[in-house]
Structure formats: C-alpha cells, structure tokens
Amino acid sequence: MTQQYSRALTGTGAPMIAPSILSADFARLADEAAAVAGSDWLHVDVMDNHFVPNLTLGAPVVQSLAKATDIPLDCHLMIDDPDRWAPPYAELGAHNVTFHIEAAADPRQTARAIKAAGARAGLALKPATPLSDYLDVLREFDTLLVMTVEPGFGGQAFIDAMLDKISQARRAVDSGHLRLLVEVDGGVNDETIERAAAAGADCFVAGSAVYGAQDPAAAVRALRDAARVAGASA
C-alpha cells in the first residue's frame, strides 16, 4: 500500500468519485445532482469558448447549483485569465476551484486567493504539460488535476500515456514534497479507472460513464469499487 498519506486527505480513506455534469441534462441540473447522491464531489466543467472551443456555464449556474445540492462542487475552470475569474467561484460556494496552469499568470497568488475565499485550490495540467515544471508551484495547492484527454469535450478516449504523469504525482505526494489529492479527468470508465488507480490517483472524474449509465448512482459505486480494488493491489 503506497497510497495512505494522500488517501487520508480524502477524508474517507477511499477513492473519490466526482461525476461530471458535462454529460448531464443541463435543463435538470438539480435532479441530475440528486441522481448521483453518495458521490464525493460533483464536477462542474466551466468552459469559456476561448481557453477551449466549447462553451458551457459560469458563475450564476454554479451559485444556483451550490444551493440545490449537498454534494461539494468541484469546479474545473477551462477559462482564460483564471487569476481574475477563479477566486469568485470560491466566494459563491464551490468546494474546490481548479484552474489551468497554461492560462494562469500568477498561479501561486491565485491559489492563495481561492483559499482565502474558503475553497480548496486545484491546478490542472493539459496532457502535453509536464508535471516536472510545476512541482514547486504545486506546493500551494490542495488538488492536482491530471487531464487524461484534451480539455473541451466529454466522451473522449483515456490517454494511457498520462499514467506516467499520475505515477510521478503519486511519488511526489508519497515522498512528502506535495500534500494534495491526485485527481484524473477524461475517459474514466470501469476499465480505465483500474489503471489510473493503480498508478496512484485518489479522485476520479467521470462524465459519460456515470450519466450514460441506466443507474448513475450505481455507476458511481461500481467505479469506486473498481478503483478501491485496483488501488489496493498496486
């Protein structure tokens, strides 16, 4: 067992599952949150049609959703200028606010502003962005989001080459250099979650694998069980 230290940060000692509402029905978001009761976080993909080509939702929807569910909101900001726009998401009720290093001018200061506003701070890396360049910056963060697809769209295939980045992050946490959750996002399903868990991830975002299932809550439980088994035998 190599994952005790960070898993302790999850609060439950178990792998965390964060269903992504990108694959939900946007006209029924409160119902769709209720459909995944028992999830650890609810992942909210904010896209601005600049940092990524897609456009989804923003602060007013996050504020309403925070009032409509007890599941902590995990906001993944795929937006330009997060230094300016990320801290307000903490103020309006997000539990975790993650922004992209590729878009940030002053990631340390932005992390501090998010934490001062009462949320956890997360840093996301696109597939081509190496972890090694950011091992010091990440000391300011509570979460590292390793993108296992190109950000912008749900339903893409998991990029296996990212398993090495997950393992590097795991080692940085286990060595004590970082103290954060290792979260993976993109193409996570019953099969790929085993590899991501074995590589050392703590938290798993899943959009189509949850909301494409007949019973989304059962899909969350199945994903968590698969991650627990694979993570324990790693």
Ligand code: DX5
């Ligand atoms: C992609 C988003 C993901 C997306 C994942 O840019 O960040 O959170 O919802 O969807 P799946 O699980 O379908 O790959």
Ligand code: ZN
């Ligand atoms: Zn996401």
